[in-house]
C-alpha cells in the first residue's frame with residue numbers, strides 16, 4: 001500500500017507510511033488478515049515492543065506530523081506523485097500516490113487540513129551496499145480464504161522444520177520463535193516473510209520489517225500466531241527471562257510500553273496505543289509464559305525446551 005521514501009539534507013532516508021486507520025478502531029471481524037488496513041501507530045509500537053523484548057530487530061520507527069503540501073507536494077522529485085494531489089470538498093489537502101491497489105481519489109490520504117500523521121522508519125542501507133535476503137516463514141498463513149497451511153493441520157510439523165536448513169542448526173529456529181512471540185503479543189498475523197543481511201550468511205539475526213498489520217484487535221487473541229512456540233517447544237533463555245521480568249508488577253509490559261511510547265512525538269496528538277491494547281499485552285504475555293511452562297512440564301530435560309544463549313553471561317557475572 002501507499003508509502004513514500006523521504007530524503008533528508010544530510011542524505012538520511014526514511015520510509016514514510018501515512019495514517020490510514022484511527023487508533024481506536026478495531027479491525028472489522030469480517031476482514032481477512034491479508035486485507036486488513038495497515039496502521040502507522042502499529043509500525044511505531046512494534047519498534048518499541050521489539051526493543052523492550054530485547055530483540056532490537058525492528059529498525060527505528062518514529063511518528064511525525066507531515067505537511068502534505070510543504071513537505072511532500074512542493075518538494076517531491078516524483079512528477080507522477082505531484083499529479084495525484086487535490087483539495088477535498090471540505091478543504092483538506094489530499095493525495096493518492098502511485099501503487100498497485102487502492103490508489104484513487106476514493107482511497108486518498110488527507111491532511112486535517114494540511115498535516116497528516118505517519119510513521120517514519122529509518123531506511124536500512126541500500127540493497128546495493130548491503131544486500132538482504134527475504135525468507136518465506138515456514139509458519140506463513142495460506143493467504144487464501146479456503147486453504148489451510150500445512151502447519152495448521154500437521155502436529156508434527158516442527159519435527160520436519162527442525163531437520164530443514166537453515167532451521168537445523170544455530171539460532172534460526174529460536175529467532176523465528178522470538179518473532180512469533182513478538183507477533184502474538186501484538187497480534188500480527190501478516191508475517192509471511194522475514195529478512196536477513198546476506199553478508200552474514202545463515203548465522204545472523206532476523207530483521208522484523210512490515211509491522212503495520214499488528215495491533216488491529218485488543219479484545220481477542222489469536223493463538224495460532226504462537227504455533228512455532230507451541231509446536232517446537234523451544235525458546236531462548238534470554239527471551240524467557242525478559243518475559244518473566246515484564247510480568248512483574250514493578251516492570252509490567254503495559255507500563256513499560258506506555259512509558260516508552262510516551263516519548264514519541266505523536267503522543268501529543270493521542271497516545272500511540274489505547275489502554276485496551278496495552279492491557280491486551282499483559283494478558284497475552286501471561287499466555288506466552290504459560291505456554292513455556294506447559295512445554296517445560298511436557299519435557300524431561302529443561303534443556304529440551306530452553307536454548308541457553310546466555311551461559312557465558314553467567315560465568316562473566318560470577
Ligand SMILES: Nc1ncnc2c1ncn2[C@@H]1O[C@H](COP(=O)(O)OP(=O)(O)OP(=O)(O)O)[C@@H](O)[C@H]1O
Nearest residue numbers: 001002003015038059121122123124209210211212
Ligand atoms: N526500514 C526499511 N528500510 C529499507 N527497506 C525497507 C524498510 N522497511 C521496509 N522495507 C522494504 O520495503 C518493502 C515494503 O515494505 P513493507 O512491507 O513494510 O510495506 P507494505 O506497504 O506492507 O508493502 P507490501 O504491500 O509490499 O507488503 C519491503 O520489501 C521491505 O524490504
Ligand SMILES: [Mn+2]
Nearest residue numbers: 001190210212
Ligand atoms: Mn506488507
